[in-house]
Amino acid sequence: MLNTSPALEFKSSTFFAPILILYTHDMVAIEQTLQEKINLAPEFFRDSPLIIDLRELNKLNQDLDFVQITQLLRRIGFFPVGIRGGNEQQNKQARTLSIPIDTVREQGNPITIGEAQKQEAVPEVTTAKESISPIAAPPQSPVAATLITQPIRSGQRIYASGDLIILSQVSAGAEIMAEGNIHVYNTLRGRALAGVHGNTAARIFCFDLQAELISIAGDYKTSEDLNKQTYKNPVQIYLQNHALIIKEIA
Amino acid sequence: MARIIVVTSGKGGVGKTTTSAAIAMGLAKAGHKTAVIDFDVGLRNLDLILGCERRVVYDFINVINGEASLNQALIRDKNCNLLYILPASQTRDKDALTEEGVGRVLDELSKDFEYIVCDSPAGIEKGANLALYFADDAFVVTNPEVSSVRDSDRMLGILSSKSRRAERNEDPIKEYLLLTRYDADRVKSGEMLSLEDVQEILSLELLGIIPESKSVLSASNAGIPVILDEKSEAGQAYADVVARYLGEKRPHRFIDAKHGFLRRLFGGRK
Numbered sequence: 001m002l003n004t005s006p007a008l009e010f011k012s013s014t015f016f017a018p019i020l021i022l023y024t025h026d027m028v029a030i031e032q033t034l035q036e037k038i039n040l041a042p043e044f045f046r047d048s049p050l051i052i053d054l055r056e057l058n059k060l061n062q063d064l065d066f067v068q069i070t071q072l073l074r075r076i077g078f079f080p081v082g083i084r085g086g087n088e089q090q091n092k093q094a095r096t097l098s099i100p101i102d103t104v105r106e107q108g109n110p111i112t113i114g115e116a117q118k119q120e121a122v123p124e125v126t127t128a129k130e131s132i133s134p135i136a137a138p139p140q141s142p143v144a145a146t147l148i149t150q151p152i153r154s155g156q157r158i159y160a161s162g163d164l165i166i167l168s169q170v171s172a173g174a175e176i177m178a179e180g181n182i183h184v185y186n187t188l189r190g191r192a193l194a195g196v197h198g199n200t201a202a203r204i205f206c207f208d209l210q211a212e213l214i215s216i217a218g219d220y221k222t223s224e225d226l227n228k229q230t231y232k233n234p235v236q237i238y239l240q241n242h243a244l245i246i247k248e249i250a
Numbered sequence: 251m252a253r254i255i256v257v258t259s260g261k262g263g264v265g266k267t268t269t270s271a272a273i274a275m276g277l278a279k280a281g282h283k284t285a286v287i288d289f290d291v292g293l294r295n296l297d298l299i300l301g302c303e304r305r306v307v308y309d310f311i312n313v314i315n316g317e318a319s320l321n322q323a324l325i326r327d328k329n330c331n332l333l334y335i336l337p338a339s340q341t342r343d344k345d346a347l348t349e350e351g352v353g354r355v356l357d358e359l360s361k362d363f364e365y366i367v368c369d370s371p372a373g374i375e376k377g378a379n380l381a382l383y384f385a386d387d388a389f390v391v392t393n394p395e396v397s398s399v400r401d402s403d404r405m406l407g408i409l410s411s412k413s414r415r416a417e418r419n420e421d422p423i424k425e426y427l428l429l430t431r432y433d434a435d436r437v438k439s440g441e442m443l444s445l446e447d448v449q450e451i452l453s454l455e456l457l458g459i460i461p462e463s464k465s466v467l468s469a470s471n472a473g474i475p476v477i478l479d480e481k482s483e484a485g486q487a488y489a490d491v492v493a494r495y496l497g498e499k500r501p502h503r504f505i506d507a508k509h510g511f512l513r514r515l516f517g518g519r520k
Contacts, residue, residue: 151453153407154400171403171451189451 017081020073021053025064031072038076050078051102055085066093143180152176152190164194172212181205191215194237204237209246219244252285252360255367256385256423258409260401262372264393265430268466269488270369271299272477273389276492278333279477282364285324287355288338289381290371291346297337300327301473311339314351320358329478334363344377352380374408383414387424387495390454393431394443399451402427406452427454428491433462434507445505458491460484461504 024030038045050073057064066086073080083094084102091101143162152158152166154173164178167185174190176182182194184206195202195217202216209230213222216239227246234249257270267290274286287310288296297303302325308318313336320336327333336355339346359366370381382388388409392402409423410416416423429448436442445459460466465482469475477492479485483504490500 150410151406153410154403156407156411169451169453171407173400173404174407187450 017049017051019051019053019084020078021055022057022064022069023060025057025062027068027072030069031076034073034076046077048078049081051082051084052080052086053084054087054090058085058087064090066090067097070097070099145180146178154190172210178202193220195239200239202239205235205249207234208232209235214244214246216244221246252356252363252366253387254356254360254385255365255387255389256370256382257367257389257391258370258378258382258405259372259391259398260374260378260405261393261398264391264398265460265466266372266391267295267299267369268470268476269389269391269428269430269460270367271296271475272485272488273492273495274365274367275300275327275330275333275475276477276488277365277367277496278327278330280492280496281332283332283334283362284365284367285334285336285359285363286367286369287336287359288369289347289377290369291338291377292340292343293371294338294340296369297325297335298473299470300335300475302327302335302337303473306337309337309339310355311342311346313355314346314348320355329474344371344375347377347380349380349383353384356384374404378405379408379412382409382423383412385409385413385423386415387426389426389428389457390452391428391430392448392452394429394433394437394445394448396443399443399448403451406454425454426457426495427452428457428460430460431462432459432504434504438507456502457494458487459502459504460487460491 022030052069052073054064066083070080080099082100082102083090086094086101094101145163145165146158146160148158148164148166149168151168152170152174154171157175158164158177160178160180162178163180163183164176165183165185166176169186170176170184170188170190170192172189175193176184176190177193177196179195179197179199181202182192182204184192187208187210188206189210189212191213192204192206192211193215194204198217200217204214204216209226210232211223211226213220214237216237219239219242221244230246230248235246236249237244237246239245255273257266257273259266270286274284278284286296286300288294289310290296291311294309297306305325308323310323312318313320313323324334324336327335356366368381368385371377390402390405392398406425409425413423415421427448429445433442437444445456449456461483463482463484465479466476466484469479469482476482476485477488480489487504490503493500
């Protein structure tokens with residue numbers, strides 16, 4: 001049946017939500033501290049969505065009942081909307097409560113019981129580990145590569161959660177993005193962004209570099225900055241010490 | 251079932267309406283019952299190019315709204331009795347077009363026409379989107395200059411993603427390139443993009459090159475589609491386009507600059 005307006009559409013957007021980082025599993029202490037904070041700014045916290053971050057708590061190997069903390073937060077007026085850094089048991093509880101689990105972060109900073117134990121055994125390492133932790137590690141799970149055989153025209157956007165392989169041309173004004181590597185076995189005239197979730201090991205490969213913009217993990221170059229020597233040549237692009245290296249493939 | 255052709259470009263002023271009128275006339279002259287629809291609601295032009303502006307009573311929007319029947323609104327061309335024109339409304343805007351309404355009119359036309367030519371408005375808004383939505387074939391009209399090529403490229407992206415065929419996962423719309431207002435002399439001197447330059451970006455099946463020609467403007471002003479001017483190069487080029495579309499093999503013409511003895515001597519222009 002033909003319809004004037006579609007019933008729905010999907011859009012991508014970014015929202016800000018406070019994160020509650022817990023350092024203790026003492027429910028009484030948590031409630032007391034929260035109540036004090038709320039009393040300072042009741043309007044600000046009323047009906048606020050909240051993401052519960054259990055990474056610190058799990059590092060201390062303190063066990064926390066996720067159902068219990070969710071009930072507590074709901075009772076005093078919060079809407080828990082996510083869990084981050086929970087252990088297996090806590091993630092399972094979150095799933096039963098229909099609370100989304102931040103899996104991306106989990107891959108970056110895997111918190112396993114084994115690791116927590118290791119940290120306890122060698123406490124000096126903690127600081128060093130902390131400084132490394134903000135850099136997301138490359139996705140470990142084997143996400144299937146996206147293969148595209150049609151030309152990507154101006155104005156089109158392609159997003160791949162793993163590697164992106166394109167056999168036809170990418171026009172100027174098109175945008176291709178991948179969390180992993182990007183391969184273009186043809187002319188690349190549009191924008192290509194690899195490692196968009198911070199994977200600094202991601203690379204871009206193309207047969208004919210005429211791109212408007214290339215980026216790996218947020219470090220970018222526009223066509224103006226592209227080396228004349230590599231322009232219109234087959235190249236690979238990678239990051240080395242936060243510098244984009246464009247190297248001709250012989 | 252009729253074959254639905256959309257004549258589109260993204261950019262304005264490249265020759266969509268001239269092309270729509272010419273190929274619709276060409277198809278009708280070849281013996282195929284053809285309807286041509288003006289989708290440029292609010293900027294009605296097709297009736298002028300086809301010289302039937304004084305016979306417009308009802309329009310496309312009237313038919314969509316059920317205020318007139320299709321037979322009341324269709325205007326039979328005075329040069330060819332197999333060609334019918336469905337004019338746009340001049341007093342409304344593109345919001346008067348609905349997917350349901352356009353689909354209904356095209357379904358009804360499909361019953362006794364062989365070809366339906368949809369003359370798309372410029373831009374990528376509602377009018378243009380609805381003109382291409384139901385299409386089987388697309389004639390992408392492009393001028394040999396960078397902004398027109400870029401806009402055509404954008405249009406090709408929309409053709410492959412926002413058409414009914416794309417939504418239903420059917421065979422994609424067949425896309426053809428029509429390079430219009432081509433001036434071989436200016437291409438030679440590097441002022442204009444060449445066919446190769448355009449094809450490097452668009453890589454489409456070329457239906458024809460329409461040379462820049464004074465006869466296009468005078469034909470438009472006279473309200474006679476340029477394809478009927480058999481002496482003009484543009485008219486011949488459009489005749490080639492129609493023949494190629496209908497499956498005939500014809501070599502491409504008007505690509506290279508041809509200088510006659512006198513032109514070489516005096517350096518004159520067409």
